[in-house]
Amino acid sequence: MQDATGEMSWPLVERRRAVRTDDPVGQIDQLARANELLLALQKMAVTLSSSLDVDEVIQRGVEQARRVVKADTIIVALYDRSDDRWSLVAGPDSVVDVAVLPADSPVARCVDSDRPLVLTGGQLWSEADHGVYQVLRARGDVLGFLAGEWSGGHEPAIAEREAIVGVADALALALDNARIFSRLADRVAHDERSRVARELHDRVSGSLAAIGYELDDVARGLGEVERAAITRVRAHLGETVTDLRDLLDDLRTDRDGHSIDRGSIATLIERTTRRSGIAVTLRHDLDPSSATFDVLRTDGSATELHLMIREALLNAERHSGAGNILVELEEKEGSVVIRVSDDGRGFDHTKVGHGLSGMRERADWIGASLDVAPDTRGTVVTITLPVELQSAP
Helix, strand or coil: CCCCCCEECCCHHHHHHHHCCCHHHHHHHHHHHHHHHHHHHHHHHHHCCCCCCCCHHHHHHHHHHHHHCCCCCEEEEEEEEECCCEEEEEHHHHHHHHCEEECHHHEEEHHCCCEEEEEEEEECCCCCEEEEEEEEECCEEEEEEEEEECCCCCCCCCHHHHHHHHHHHHHHHHHHHHHHHHHHHHHHHHHHHHHHHHHHHHHHHHHHHHHHHHHHHHHCCCCCHHHHHHHHHHHHHHHHHHHHHHHHHHHHCCHHCCCHEEEEEEHHHHHHHHHHEEEEEEECCCCCCCCHHHHHHHHHHHHHHHHHHHHHHHHCCCCCHHCCCEEEEEEEECCCEEEEEECEEECCCCCCCHHHHHHHHHHHCCCCEEEEEEEEEEEEEEEEEEECCCCCC
């Protein structure tokens, strides 16, 4: 178990010390089993701590818990303090499909004690008839709970309950480390984006504005033909400044600000229409409250999809000569499918610029496919991202 600092005291150590019996052979057997399990728990603690990815910690934790605890199923739920919600993230499909633990579930009572909660009836897995539930706690905060459930009438023995406690301690510490690392990584990325935004604003944006003023001064002393040429250059410069301002807005937006919810995509579309005058239509059929959306927000895929849609809109705006663009988002057969189509002149697909290359890199990064179909009637960009919801290991 953990104290307030996170220091662990394996329950099996205390159990080993407490073994007293008149049966020497039985005592040796109990000590041997306790030592074997203690070593397994210590190995698990070291292995789990080697990862700093939350999903990987959960996956490894469940795999090792199954070997150590020998339960028929291992279930993990995580607690979100912001909305007081328990999310079921590992276990049998029938459990994970529920996604959110009901508020009145008896298993949530495990947070009231550092000792495991033992239940007969009220299990999470429909086939189980006994369960042991141990809170995941680190530095005094509740992170979730770990459960072992048994079917076939098996009642968990004391050693099995203590094993659940030991596994939960190791998993809680590994989860806490992974979450701390994630927050630090986000903070560093945010600070770096802010630094780049400041540099662009203070140096590049200011210089471009100064060039524009100088062009205006030069144009006043020239003839009509020369003034027309400078006016065209001035217009291009204005477009560049607008693009730079949009880039600064994106850099200064936190990661959660880049999403594929209707509002975020509508903002992208409004920018495109304002700059180009192209009519852009949005068909958005994604449910922002679905488990799929939770996965996309958690693993950062929503950010990458958002940026890919933005790049597709910019390409259509700059190169297609289109009068209309259609943006479609839907969930289909376990995947998120995004299409950006225009009625422009198409493009030479043998001449791939940095924008399309960047889109392909983003697609590869998140495991999505990118298909660009240009022809004389326009271009269709299709992004397909399979979404793998958490299932039983």
